[in-house]
Amino acid sequence: MTFDSFDFALFLPLAFIAYWLLAAHFKWQNVLVLALSYFFYACSDYRFLALIASTTLISYSCARLIDNSASKSHRRLWNMVNIVANLAILFYFKYFNFFAESVEAMLNAVGIESTFTLSRIILPIGISFYTFQALSYTIDVTHRRIKAERSLIAYATYISFFPQLVAGPIERASDLLPQFKRKRTFDYALAADGVRRMLWGFFKKMAIADSCAHTVNVCFADYAQCNSIMLFCGMILFSIQIYADFSGYSDIAVGCAQLFGIRLSDNFRCPYFATSITELWRRWHITLTGWFRDYVYIPLGGSRCRKSRIIFNTIIVFALSGLWHGAQWHFVVWGVLNGILFIPDIISGKKKRYADCIAPISPTRLLNMLLTFLLFSLIIVFFRAESIESACQYLFCMASAGPGSVSMKILAILLCSAFMIWVEWLNRNCRHALQCIKLPAIGRYAFYYLIIFMILWNSGKYTQFIYFQF
Amino acid sequence: MNRDILRFITRLLFYSLPILVLTAIYLLIDPFKVTGHYDNFYPGTTNGGVALNQGYVSCAVYQNFVQKYHYDSFIFGNSRSLYYPVAKWEQYLDSCSTPLHMSASSETLLGLTRKIEWIDKSGGVLRNVLITADNNLLSNVEASKTDRLAMLPPQLAGTIDALRFQFQSFHVFMMPQFFFAVIDYTISGKLKPYMIHDRQKLMDEDMFTYDAVHNEMNFSLMEKKIADDVFYDQKRIDMFMDFPQSPDSISPVAIGERQMELLQSISSIVKKHHTNIVWVINPLYDQIRINPADVATLKKLFGENNVFDFSGPNKWNADYHNYYETAHYRPIVACEVLDSIYRHHSLKP
Numbered sequence A: 001m002t003f004d005s006f007d008f009a010l011f012l013p014l015a016f017i018a019y020w021l022l023a024a025h026f027k028w029q030n031v032l033v034l035a036l037s038y039f040f041y042a043c044s045d046y047r048f049l050a051l052i053a054s055t056t057l058i059s060y061s062c063a064r065l066i067d068n069s070a071s072k073s074h075r076r077l078w079n080m081v082n083i084v085a086n087l088a089i090l091f092y093f094k095y096f097n098f099f100a101e102s103v104e105a106m107l108n109a110v111g112i113e114s115t116f117t118l119s120r121i122i123l124p125i126g127i128s129f130y131t132f133q134a135l136s137y138t139i140d141v142t143h144r145r146i147k148a149e150r151s152l153i154a155y156a157t158y159i160s161f162f163p164q165l166v167a168g169p170i171e172r173a174s175d176l177l178p179q180f181k182r183k184r185t186f187d188y189a190l191a192a193d194g195v196r197r198m199l200w201g202f203f204k205k206m207a208i209a210d211s212c213a214h215t216v217n218v219c220f221a222d223y224a225q226c227n228s229i230m231l232f233c234g235m236i237l238f239s240i241q242i243y244a245d246f247s248g249y250s251d252i253a254v255g256c257a258q259l260f261g262i263r264l265s266d267n268f269r270c271p272y273f274a275t276s277i278t279e280l281w282r283r284w285h286i287t288l289t290g291w292f293r294d295y296v297y298i299p300l301g302g303s304r305c306r307k308s309r310i311i312f313n314t315i316i317v318f319a320l321s322g323l324w325h326g327a328q329w330h331f332v333v334w335g336v337l338n339g340i341l342f343i344p345d346i347i348s349g350k351k352k353r354y355a356d357c358i359a360p361i362s363p364t365r366l367l368n369m370l371l372t373f374l375l376f377s378l379i380i381v382f383f384r385a386e387s388i389e390s391a392c393q394y395l396f397c398m399a400s401a402g403p404g405s406v407s408m409k410i411l412a413i414l415l416c417s418a419f420m421i422w423v424e425w426l427n428r429n430c431r432h433a434l435q436c437i438k439l440p441a442i443g444r445y446a447f448y449y450l451i452i453f454m455i456l457w458n459s460g461k462y463t464q465f466i467y468f469q470f
Numbered sequence B: 001m002n003r004d005i006l007r008f009i010t011r012l013l014f015y016s017l018p019i020l021v022l023t024a025i026y027l028l029i030d031p032f033k034v035t036g037h038y039d040n041f042y043p044g045t046t047n048g049g050v051a052l053n054q055g056y057v058s059c060a061v062y063q064n065f066v067q068k069y070h071y072d073s074f075i076f077g078n079s080r081s082l083y084y085p086v087a088k089w090e091q092y093l094d095s096c097s098t099p100l101h102m103s104a105s106s107e108t109l110l111g112l113t114r115k116i117e118w119i120d121k122s123g124g125v126l127r128n129v130l131i132t133a134d135n136n137l138l139s140n141v142e143a144s145k146t147d148r149l150a151m152l153p154p155q156l157a158g159t160i161d162a163l164r165f166q167f168q169s170f171h172v173f174m175m176p177q178f179f180f181a182v183i184d185y186t187i188s189g190k191l192k193p194y195m196i197h198d199r200q201k202l203m204d205e206d207m208f209t210y211d212a213v214h215n216e217m218n219f220s221l222m223e224k225k226i227a228d229d230v231f232y233d234q235k236r237i238d239m240f241m242d243f244p245q246s247p248d249s250i251s252p253v254a255i256g257e258r259q260m261e262l263l264q265s266i267s268s269i270v271k272k273h274h275t276n277i278v279w280v281i282n283p284l285y286d287q288i289r290i291n292p293a294d295v296a297t298l299k300k301l302f303g304e305n306n307v308f309d310f311s312g313p314n315k316w317n318a319d320y321h322n323y324y325e326t327a328h329y330r331p332i333v334a335c336e337v338l339d340s341i342y343r344h345h346s347l348k349p
Helices: A006-021 A026-068 A072-109 A127-142 A152-160 A173-180 A188-221 A228-259 A277-283 A286-297 A307-325 A329-340 A343-348 A363-384 A388-400 A408-426 A441-458 B003-015 B017-029 B054-069 B079-083 B086-090 B109-121 B135-139 B159-174 B176-188 B220-227 B234-241 B257-273 B292-302 B331-342
Strands: B046-050 B073-077 B099-101 B128-133 B203-211 B216-218 B276-281 B307-309 B323-325
Touching: A006 A026, A006 A228, A006 B159, A026 A072, A026 A127, A026 A152, A026 A173, A072 A127, A127 A152, A127 A173, A127 A286, A152 A173, A188 A228, A188 A388, A188 A408, A188 A441, A188 B003, A228 A363, A228 A388, A228 A408, A277 A286, A277 A363, A286 A307, A307 A329, A307 A343, A329 A363, A329 A388, A363 A388, A408 A441, A441 B176, B003 B017, B017 B159, B046 B176, B054 B099, B054 B109, B073 B079, B073 B086, B073 B109, B079 B128, B079 B331, B086 B099, B086 B331, B109 B135, B109 B257, B159 B176, B203 B220, B234 B323, B257 B292, B276 B292, B276 B331, B292 B307, B307 B331
Parallel strands: B073 B099, B073 B128, B128 B276, B276 B307
Antiparallel strands: B046 B203, B203 B216
């Protein structure tokens, strides 16, 4: 079941009514949310319910054992058991074939003939997201940042909460779990804001991302036949597509959670208005970046060490981030390239502080924003292409193919994208683009209907959310 | 329930008022003919218009008229089966047989099986069955959940899928492109190029007359154009020039585990009804031969003499004049196919 499906349109109102009918009994609400979440997940593939249940039980039990252990070594042992068990599941389902193929290629390269039997393994939806959530929980319990959760229902609800189950945001237990431990009262303003946020998310997904998808697919599938301008547009449109797709999903997830009185973390804060790659990554997929910062980068030494070590740590984190996205070398290269772009800032030693607020436009700022966006778009070709080789060929064709024209369709998509960027710019310091529209009621609703009109105009394309594959 | 929640729901409904108004208009005009009762889905000569879900039309005609006409012979298949004239088939059937076209756009093996099961469960008689199939039909075991023209009709679907069918139709109606095209078409009465380009949303340009009793489309207007030598213009001829792309090729095996289950279900029903069943593998212009393993499976299940494979290079697909376009062959081909089948085929099971 996806957010843009009929099934979800049927599921959500029923879930909403059932949930608030149980408002007096928050523990029963948790049972209901857990059942709904498992049903939501089963609609995609019921066979993997056992997997999410295993991850839940393993991390729940390990956290209880950690909490009950008096000695530090015991706590570390159970933490390690949890990490190994969860990463083993993730490794098997996501990376087994990748490593088998890579080892085979390496052995063949040094002259040792070998062939591994690859299994046909289906990637369970959302496995990377809920595994990371389970890992962060037990690590936090090990370091005594939080207490282990006693209620299995509350904990299972935290791991599987349906709005963020399949593609995040990756929530910390310290933020989400307490919300399942107390009574929720219906907050009209929060729910209304949730609906607005969902509307904007649907607009980004269905009107922008899905419109970009066709052109992007054509460009990346047949780059040898396209002219330079077309390939350039394909690259730019993919940057827009992935942002609109993923941040659209995140907006729907956060908005949907608000209908149930639950606040989730923001995953994006206008990343394309950043003036450097470093700032962009503070605004892009915030919950994953934060996860890698807290559980990989800082334990590696973070930025309190020699510059060469900081560079190493940064590149390791970005390589792992690339690998998290997909079991392919081109994802790793994409990660490493992003890490390399941090090096000038690390070497210069400037500790830039990026405010959450985005300053008004100025010529310098606009230039920096454009350059950052272009740089990010160039690198993201490695993310979208099928392999490192095709990414290089794409970039080569873009640089060397003759000039040409672009279709009116592409111009129309760019115009719609410009509309999205304009609305986001006007509301750049709000949590989402429809949060603080300063218009009289009639103007506001006319604007909402314009968005609905644009969603309907572009609907019917049904492209899967990009991050579902991770 | 909390007063705030009721206020929230009330306001949500209030602000959805334009959508509720559209819903009322939709129900009133029923552009896809999926909510009301129709004795004739295409009254008069159809010079194009709103494309209907052919699977829905087939089931609705059966429901509406089975008591009156006692249908007992059926032509199943995708849009290619539309070109099999009932009158021609009737020549080879018992005089008391009443045939009905039960085709569907992009028919799947699932849709085909569901239709046969539905007729059986509703107490219908299956005396003669003609199935026109190809690799697409045999391999497809899932109905579309988004293409309103190819979705399983509510008669054959479960409750959720029936609701999805209605929702998807309403969704298409609300799409501005379709909405404006319908209004423009209603006012001007003319099909314009922008209305036709997308099968999911807009209209159909096919010209045909319709026989509501047999659910048969008659494409005599296109045949007249061919006779007048104005049908095959350069654009159309160019389409044919791209084929065959890989002569002598064989399609991959279509019948797997799930397909086998569905075919066995059909087989048990036709055995129960002592049905005269004929499988025709379409003579497609692409000249790709259906996998012999699939033909062998069909023969094993339905009888050696009941499966006729016309795929691969043959006298029809050597000449593009036998085709309207690369996907559909003309009724003259269908008639010759019927002749060649029934010349030697016994109607006894």
